[in-house]
Amino acid sequence: xxxxxxxxxxxxxxxKTVGEAxxxxxxxxxxxxxxxxxEKLLCPxxxxxxxxxxxxxxxxxxxxxQNLHWEKDGAYTGELSTAMVAEFCQxxxxxxxxxxxxxxxxxxxxxxxxxxxxxxxxxxxxxxxETLEQNEAGRAAEVLSAQLRAALxxxxxxxxxxxxxxxxxxxxxxxxxAASPEPINTLLRNVVRPTLAGLLGQELAEGVRVLxxxxxxxxxxxxxxxxPEVDGALVGGASLKxxxxxxxTQAAA
Ligand code: PEP
Numbered sequence: 384x385x386x387x388x389x390x391x392x393x394x395x396x397x398x399k400t401v402g403e404a405x406x407x408x409x410x411x412x413x414x415x416x417x418x419x420x421x422e423k424l425l426c427p428x429x430x431x432x433x434x435x436x437x438x439x440x441x442x443x444x445x446x447x448x449q450n451l452h453w454e455k456d457g458a459y460t461g462e463l464s465t466a467m468v469a470e471f472c473q474x475x476x477x478x479x480x481x482x483x484x485x486x487x488x489x490x491x492x493x494x495x496x497x498x499x500x501x502x503x504x505x506x507x508x509x510x511x512x513e514t515l516e517q518n519e520a521g522r523a524a525e526v527l528s529a530q531l532r533a534a535l536x537x538x539x540x541x542x543x544x545x546x547x548x549x550x551x552x553x554x555x556x557x558x559x560x561a562a563s564p565e566p567i568n569t570l571l572r573n574v575v576r577p578t579l580a581g582l583l584g585q586e587l588a589e590g591v592r593v594l595x596x597x598x599x600x601x602x603x604x605x606x607x608x609x610x611p612e613v614d615g616a617l618v619g620g621a622s623l624k625x626x627x628x629x630x631x632t633q634a635a636a
Pocket of ligand 1: 556
């Protein structure tokens with residue numbers, strides 16, 4: 384079995400002007416480049432993608448968008464097409480819980496976005512996660528497998544690297560209440576990877592990277608990366624500080 388290369392992705396959400404984004408990249412770039420054996424990915428706000436792409440050229444650091452639209456082009460005010468994103472990015476975050484909760488990213492739309500991203504050669508970082516209510520009702524496993532099936536049913540990938548899954552319990556995102564590492568590992572081993580195997584076949588599923596996301600910081604990152612099923616992290620708040628994001632990336636090495 385091929386080892387999965389850890390991936391550390393920073394989701395900057397709606398933070399940083401273009402000027403601030405460029406300063407942050409400048410601050411973190413030398414440190415990130417020095418970390419070996421870890422894939423690094425920055426997902427700035429859409430308006431900063433182009434200038435950040437110019438800064439990252441040839442630096443070995445990936446670039447991702449935070450969203451896209453599944454239609455090729457047309458009257459979709461405010462949206463970005465896959466071709467627009469693919470001109471600069473290798474990755475795109477799809478189905479983030481904030482988009483599911485605030486911007487109408489239904490399971491169907493998440494499926495459309497994953498399909499469109501793959502068709503354009505973009506690697507989706509597919510976010511799944513249960514709410515606090517669902518967690519307390521003991522429904523995490525059911526919710527995660529349903530979200531995976533809805534997003535990936537009928538989807539073909541040619542290689543395991545083409546898809547990344549991010550397990551982000553909604554109650555852990557931006558709350559400082561990081562989930563305990565061992566139960567995360569159990570859920571990934573017993574639910575997420577077997578569901579992926581059912582959808583993609585055992586071999587591809589074994590190679591797909593599954594990240595944890597939710598209040599990951601410089602202090603707790605190592606505990607997640609010590610779990611065999613956790614292949615990296617999708618980092619929100621802590622990705623906005625160069626020293627913290629760097630420390631998380633170093634913890635994955
Ligand atoms: C996220 O937005 O994907 C996330 C995990 O945020 P935070 O790290 O701030 O909890």
